[in-house]
Amino acid sequence: MPGFLADGDYIIGGIFPMHYRVELPPTNYTQKPASAQCLGFDPRALRWAQALRFAVKEINRSENLLPNLTLGYRIHDSCATPLTAQRAVLSVLNRPYEDQNDMCSGADPLLAVVGESGSSQSIVVSRTLQPLRTPMISYFSTCSCLSNRREFPTFFRVVPNDDYQVKAIAQLLKHFGWTWVGVVTEDHDYGRFALQGLRIAIKDMDICLAYHQMIPKVYNREKVLEILNIIKFSTARVVVIFSGEGELYPFMKEYMDHNITGIQLIASEAWVTASVIAETYPFLTGTIGFAIRHGMVPGLRDYLLTVNPLRYPNNSLVHELWAALYGCSMQHPGSRSPVSPELPSCTGSEPLLKQHSAYLNTSSFRVTYNVYKAVYAIAHSLHNLLSCEPGKGPFQNSSCANTTSIYPWQLQQYLQDVSFSISGEKVNFDEKGDAIPSYDLINWQRGTAGNIEFVKVGMFDGSRDAGKELFIQDEAIVWTGHQSEVLLSVCTDSCTPGSRKAFRPGEPLCCFDCVPCDSGKISNQTVLCFLCALLFIGEPTPWSCMLRHTAFSITFSLCISCILGKTLVVLAAFTAARPGNNIMKWLGPKQQRVIIFSCTLVQVVICAVWLAAAPPFPFKNTQYSRSKIILECSVGSSLAFWCVLGYIGLQACLCFVLAFLARKLPGNFNEAKYITFSMLIFCAVWLAFIPAYISSPGKFTVAVEIFAILASSFGLLFCLFAPKCYIILLKPERNTKQHLMGRVIT
Numbered sequence: 001m002p003g004f005l006a007d008g009d010y011i012i013g014g015i016f017p018m019h020y021r022v023e024l025p026p027t028n029y030t031q032k033p034a035s036a037q038c039l040g041f042d043p044r045a046l047r048w049a050q051a052l053r054f055a056v057k058e059i060n061r062s063e064n065l066l067p068n069l070t071l072g073y074r075i076h077d078s079c080a081t082p083l084t085a086q087r088a089v090l091s092v093l094n095r096p097y098e099d100q101n102d103m104c105s106g107a108d109p110l111l112a113v114v115g116e117s118g119s120s121q122s123i124v125v126s127r128t129l130q131p132l133r134t135p136m137i138s139y140f141s142t143c144s145c146l147s148n149r150r151e152f153p154t155f156f157r158v159v160p161n162d163d164y165q166v167k168a169i170a171q172l173l174k175h176f177g178w179t180w181v182g183v184v185t186e187d188h189d190y191g192r193f194a195l196q197g198l199r200i201a202i203k204d205m206d207i208c209l210a211y212h213q214m215i216p217k218v219y220n221r222e223k224v225l226e227i228l229n230i231i232k233f234s235t236a237r238v239v240v241i242f243s244g245e246g247e248l249y250p251f252m253k254e255y256m257d258h259n260i261t262g263i264q265l266i267a268s269e270a271w272v273t274a275s276v277i278a279e280t281y282p283f284l285t286g287t288i289g290f291a292i293r294h295g296m297v298p299g300l301r302d303y304l305l306t307v308n309p310l311r312y313p314n315n316s317l318v319h320e321l322w323a324a325l326y327g328c329s330m331q332h333p334g335s336r337s338p339v340s341p342e343l344p345s346c347t348g349s350e351p352l353l354k355q356h357s358a359y360l361n362t363s364s365f366r367v368t369y370n371v372y373k374a375v376y377a378i379a380h381s382l383h384n385l386l387s388c389e390p391g392k393g394p395f396q397n398s399s400c401a402n403t404t405s406i407y408p409w410q411l412q413q414y415l416q417d418v419s420f421s422i423s424g425e426k427v428n429f430d431e432k433g434d435a436i437p438s439y440d441l442i443n444w445q446r447g448t449a450g451n452i453e454f455v456k457v458g459m460f461d462g463s464r465d466a467g468k469e470l471f472i473q474d475e476a477i478v479w480t481g482h483q484s485e486v487l488l489s490v491c492t493d494s495c496t497p498g499s500r501k502a503f504r505p506g507e508p509l510c511c512f513d514c515v516p517c518d519s520g521k522i523s524n525q526t527v528l529c530f531l532c533a534l535l536f537i538g539e540p541t542p543w544s545c546m547l548r549h550t551a552f553s554i555t556f557s558l559c560i561s562c563i564l565g566k567t568l569v570v571l572a573a574f575t576a577a578r579p580g581n582n583i584m585k586w587l588g589p590k591q592q593r594v595i596i597f598s599c600t601l602v603q604v605v606i607c608a609v610w611l612a613a614a615p616p617f618p619f620k621n622t623q624y625s626r627s628k629i630i631l632e633c634s635v636g637s638s639l640a641f642w643c644v645l646g647y648i649g650l651q652a653c654l655c656f657v658l659a660f661l662a663r664k665l666p667g668n669f670n671e672a673k674y675i676t677f678s679m680l681i682f683c684a685v686w687l688a689f690i691p692a693y694i695s696s697p698g699k700f701t702v703a704v705e706i707f708a709i710l711a712s713s714f715g716l717l718f719c720l721f722a723p724k725c726y727i728i729l730l731k732p733e734r735n736t737k738q739h740l741m742g743r744v745i746t
Helices: 041-061 082-093 120-130 164-176 189-201 219-235 245-257 275-280 301-302 315-324 366-385 408-417 542-575 589-611 638-660 674-694 699-730
Strands: 004-006 010-016 019-023 039-043 071-076 110-114 137-138 155-157 179-184 208-215 238-242 263-265 288-294 419-422 425-428 438-444 451-462 470-472 499-503 512-516 617-621 628-635
Touching: 004 041, 010 041, 010 082, 010 366, 010 699, 019 245, 019 288, 039 315, 041 071, 041 275, 041 301, 041 315, 041 366, 071 082, 082 110, 082 120, 110 366, 110 408, 120 189, 137 366, 164 189, 164 288, 164 438, 164 451, 164 470, 179 189, 179 219, 189 208, 189 238, 208 245, 219 245, 219 425, 245 275, 275 451, 288 451, 301 674, 366 408, 366 419, 366 425, 542 589, 542 628, 542 638, 542 674, 542 699, 589 638, 638 674, 674 699
Parallel strands: 010 071, 010 110, 110 137, 137 155, 179 208, 179 238, 238 263, 263 288
Antiparallel strands: 004 071, 019 039, 288 438, 419 425, 438 451, 451 470, 499 512, 617 628
């Protein structure tokens, strides 16, 4: 018999896991085995079923959607296992009483099924419905395998498939630097396909799986203890769990009894908002995972409050709800799971309280909202089917369906193309029957009353551009053990500069030894490179090779042009002191800028011709060593390279000669001797550079260039600015206009 039943012009089937585990009866092969017994009543799943009933009630009252027609429903319990799910769908397909079954005389009023929660159950249900071509819409089955239209042509869902969930989890692992993780899955298709997808998602992210364990379908304590020992003693501190709450509930009991600490759990969407687990095992504070997006179902809370044993005296599910909430039983429970006679009796009029969150948690509908959407998707599709205009239909010769005898396969045609808005969200299906992927990142945090709260700390939007899907509020997360810092989970710490990875045979790539780098090898660590000649560091690229010599030559040409202009001003200042000499009018500020610009422009033109004709490029040198390939920059045109250096040398020599002529001119502002020393160092460095550059092979060529650049630069700075700093810092009395003009009397 169904858990809930209502007649109507058209019927919707509903399959929900009202119980989260099954106990198989003993088999002695001499007597007919008893039926499997459903145990562990789940108030959360009952709320999902109530959402279907509430949506049907709304639609039947609507004047715009299916006017003058009514929807009915048949809701059955799957007990969260494939076997009982198949029994449930067969019950949905058949009327409660055979004498009322008119399937053979015409189309059955059952047009679609809303179900199931688990992927393994949905696979069984979908395959059972396929011969009848009856569409089903899942509210919680996420296995990517169900997107295969060849195997599941009648399957739809309003929840994203696991391809997006594993992608989100992989990005989460990368975001927090967790490269060494364990995986625990249920022994069903959901767990297997999720693991397969996760392996693909982390393939290019330098993330490794420390282990993979499967929770047995039928509870086996020895196997569970084996899994717990692996978790406890593994160096992986992060564990990803893909499981429904049915398999996970007893597993977590053993987890709690073994007092395992210091493990960061990452929950799949199948249990990240499971109130039953959160209320039973509050030690799981800090768990993080992706949940399907929440939505609003206005009025549902009031509807949930109307459910009580007095209103449904013969409904075993309502009786079990009261037993779960109050720890009591009615005088005539009629429950399919045994109720202890030692429990106090209920009146049935006890008020539903806020703390009954597994059933009354209406603050953030997720799966409940999906059930609500699924019912409305069926209703809108049926409405569109009934509103078809002759000659504009989707069937043969643009015909419409016969409204007096509608078949499920006709409704599926409209389901594929349905598009409507509900609670501000647009709902439609792609060609595979999937919904738009979107998740909330949920963190389990302890509330003020000591209960666990599901706090949103981020989101994943699969419709965004690659690399921008994940958003996380790091500061809002509370980690396992009430820690505020992210747990470290790596197999081996990163190697320090000067050492390299040596992978261990037979172990994952995340596990390695750090050994000293061989001679001539490059460390890829970054440890203040902006203090060096940046363009000469690192692997040569086309851009860095072109910029190395051009940027250096133009910059040095500009610096020396400035010094040259300063030297000309010093000489002109003393020459102008002679009667009848007006040379200073040709060396004003404007003329000095022209000199600097003109001298630098010559170098810019040389570099431009160089880049246009034969620019530098990356080059693999195999001539210096047979056992090594040296990456370096070829200058492209040797003539252009020496022209660039020759022009800088010409400027430096001219500046040196002028400064040497002015070295003995009087005046405290005469800097000619400092300029002379700076040019002397500059010329000496670059004269020494020429033979060193020619004779230096391979990587030493770059070292010689860097040394020449830094040595000449420091020479200019030291000779020109060190005397100024000396006056400013140690002899401030000389830093006056009178002393500069030689008017101070000593």
